Amino acid sequence: METVGFLFDAALTKPIVTVLAGIYHGLLLLHVPYPLGFSLILLTVVMRIVLYPLTHSQLKASKQMQTVAPHLSRLKDKHKNDSKKLQTETMKLYKEHGINPAAGCLPLIIQLPIIWALYDAFQKIVNMSPDAAMRFVNNEVYISTFKLTMPWDLSFFGIPLGLSPSALLQTMPYLLLIPVITGVLQFIQSKMMILPKDPNEKKKSDDFATAFQTQSTYLFPFMIALFSYQLPVGLSLYWNTFTIFGILQQYQLQGWGGMKFWPSKSLIKNKK
Amino acid sequence: MKKLLLMALTIYKIIVSPLLHQLLGVSRGCRFNPSCSEYTIMMVEDHGIVKGMKRGLKRVLSCSQFSFA
Known part of the structure; x- marks a missing residue:
């Protein structure tokens, strides 16, 4: 050690x-x-x-x-009892879509x-x-x-980098913005990663793992925001810079992704 | 013992792994199907701790261009 x-x-x-x-x-x-x-x-x-x-x-x-995720789940169902076959079929699928399995x-x-x-x-x-x-x-x-x-x-x-927003709550209450910004940035990043689902695809059975995965888009940003409330401001500076760069890089590769559809989708829901 | 290990693997799969994805900003890490953690859970269930973990480890190591196994 x-x-x-x-x-x-x-x-x-x-x-x-x-x-x-x-x-x-x-x-x-x-x-x-x-x-x-x-x-x-x-x-x-x-x-x-x-x-x-x-x-x-x-x-x-x-x-x-x-x-290729939808294809993958189809393969998974088809070759449920034959993991070897599933593996070779998966590799074939990757090859078709030009995915480098060596990555x-x-x-x-x-x-x-x-x-x-x-x-x-x-x-x-x-x-x-x-x-x-x-x-x-x-x-x-x-x-x-x-x-x-x-x-x-x-x-x-004027903000001491070594102290946390929670420790500075009395003197600088506006620092509560730091965990809020951290949470929002995390949320944008995780939302961007989710590609819009194919509406024709049947809704899959909601077992605990999938339910948790959908929830984690909200849960983890909230958790990280809570951490940043407790951690020194200097660390939030680091983490938020890190996330902003990540968001930019993600944007460069595939645009806003799931973030683009999010406001419009929730609007439709509210109308109903 | 086996139950404990399966629990740890499941916790990794549904909590630790998504958290890592969140931190690194990627939506999917594993290229295998079923994923390495799912596979290891299956192997430990079917073949016991030693053999199951060995196969799971082999699977993780066979990822990437530096294939070890």
């Missing part, structure tokens, strides 16, 4: 802190106000750009798999430790006093020119 921690630190935390310190120095040099907050945002954007090819291939594969889940799995490492590094940094953070950064950076000579300012437009 210790070696894992050491590897994680050497391969992920240290490079992240090094780049963060580099960006921070650059912003200081340019006299950008609130350099720490903007460093967090910029580093997230840099990370998203680095991950861009991985996410892109994943989104593309995911979109293609959604289009696999690897690009997804690779992203997880990176997302986690960013989260971990940011939560350490914003939870420390500026003095402790300076010692931490100077201990972690690989490039010694990036060492901090002065502790940084944890405020971002």
Whole structure:
């Protein structure tokens, strides 16, 4: 376990802190106000750009798999008792639709430790006093020119990055907007992923798993909004930048997706 | 023991996996049909913990261009 921690630190935390310190120095040099907050945002954007090819291939594969999903469930019914046959038929279907089965889940799995490492590094940094953070950064950076000579300012437009909206509820009640924005962004993202269903398709039996899946479009954004209420503002800055970039990338690939049909559909429902 | 494992796999399938999809912003992760988690649950049910998990693991590892199995 210790070696894992050491590897994680050497391969992920240290490079992240090094780049963060580099960006921070650059912003200081340019006299950008609130350099720490903007460093967090910029580093997230840099990370998203680095991950861009991985996410892109994943989104593309995911979109293609959604289009064949009805065929897949038909195959599943047809070859219920023959998993071997089902497998070969599935591969045949993928081939027909030009889906690259080699894309696999690897690009997804690779992203997880990176997302986690960013989260971990940011939560350490914003939870420390500026003095402790300076010692931490100077201990972690690989490039010694990036060492901090002065502790940084944890405020971002007057909002302390290390405190959560819940802790600031008395003094800054308007920060309640942060969990709201986080929830809305998450909702947009998950709604965009759902392609409009074929109206001719028979409604499938609502077992618990499918019901949960439909509910999760609402449940998870709400949950993540609750988290952001409890977590330091600096982390919401990271997560929302991350989500906005994800939404843009999704938009670039397939437009608004399920989001486009959502308002019109609910209007029709209300009319009835 | 087997029941516990099946419960853990089911929890992964219906809670953890969709949450991961939400976090990563993708609608579907697994390219297999039935998905790796569904398959592993089936295998553990039919063949027991050791054989079932072995087959499930083999299935996960056979994903991607770096096929291990």
